[in-house]
Amino acid sequence: MWQLADKQFTSRFILGTALYPSPDIMCRSIQAAASEIVTVSLRRQNPGNADGHDFWQLIQSMNVALLPNTAGCQSASQAITTAQMARELFDTHWIKLEVIGDEYNLQPDPFALLEAAQELIAQGFEVFPYCTDDLVLCEKLVEAGCRILMPWGAPIGTGKGLVNPYALKTLRERLPHITLIVDAGIGAPSHAAEAMQLGFDGVLLNTAVAQATDPVKMAQAFSLAVKAGQLAYQAGVIPERDLAKPSTPTVGTPFWQQ
Numbered sequence: 001m002w003q004l005a006d007k008q009f010t011s012r013f014i015l016g017t018a019l020y021p022s023p024d025i026m027c028r029s030i031q032a033a034a035s036e037i038v039t040v041s042l043r044r045q046n047p048g049n050a051d052g053h054d055f056w057q058l059i060q061s062m063n064v065a066l067l068p069n070t071a072g073c074q075s076a077s078q079a080i081t082t083a084q085m086a087r088e089l090f091d092t093h094w095i096k097l098e099v100i101g102d103e104y105n106l107q108p109d110p111f112a113l114l115e116a117a118q119e120l121i122a123q124g125f126e127v128f129p130y131c132t133d134d135l136v137l138c139e140k141l142v143e144a145g146c147r148i149l150m151p152w153g154a155p156i157g158t159g160k161g162l163v164n165p166y167a168l169k170t171l172r173e174r175l176p177h178i179t180l181i182v183d184a185g186i187g188a189p190s191h192a193a194e195a196m197q198l199g200f201d202g203v204l205l206n207t208a209v210a211q212a213t214d215p216v217k218m219a220q221a222f223s224l225a226v227k228a229g230q231l232a233y234q235a236g237v238i239p240e241r242d243l244a245k246p247s248t249p250t251v252g253t254p255f256w257q258q
């Protein structure tokens, strides 16, 4: 079990609920992923509108925790208003805070993100900020009261994996008591395993499963990769070496060179 904010979970794999070929495939993917937390977007999945109502009923039947997000917001005030609506509609004080600053690569706006995080924390939210991997920004989010950070692996939907492992490794080393979840840009299960091997606490992704040829099978693959990466981190991965070193003992062999 691991503690995430005020709740305990077994799975460290958080799945997004957008872009699936059908609602049925989404549900089967969540099951195959064994995810206990899913992200929901207020704009797409508002339980108050007709389409959103069906989605809401489906999600409720999955018996998973909800992490509403502020996807699509481009200013602190938009994100704050969206978070307030999400709290009311989804009945949770958790919010995945997204404030997009650049439309080209959907990069979070660090300044608006910090401003919105400060305000939402003051209003009693548990803020999960989707942020870049910049150490100083992350430290300021922690100072603002964030207990969880969600730095990007790569821009949303690119599937590039961890484009800056050094920055992510630095975050892990410098913020040992903060829950770190890699969010966005993950393309393959090996990327998820890599994040967990760095000591990250969890992985959040959407596109790589929803847009896979077989989303259900890919969800299972990611689930296994997240577990494998975490086990490897606990087990202690050997340091890399430049020089070869025999793994088979040579002492006492019956052949020798003259």
Ligand SMILES: CC(=O)[C@@H](O)[C@H](O)COP(=O)(O)O
Pocket (backbone or CB within 6 Å): 015, 016, 017, 039, 069, 071, 096, 130, 155, 156, 157, 158, 159, 183, 184, 185, 186, 204, 205, 206, 207, 208
């Ligand atoms: C699902 C979500 O809330 C976002 O964080 C994002 O869409 C995930 O990124 P990928 O789609 O690249 O996994």
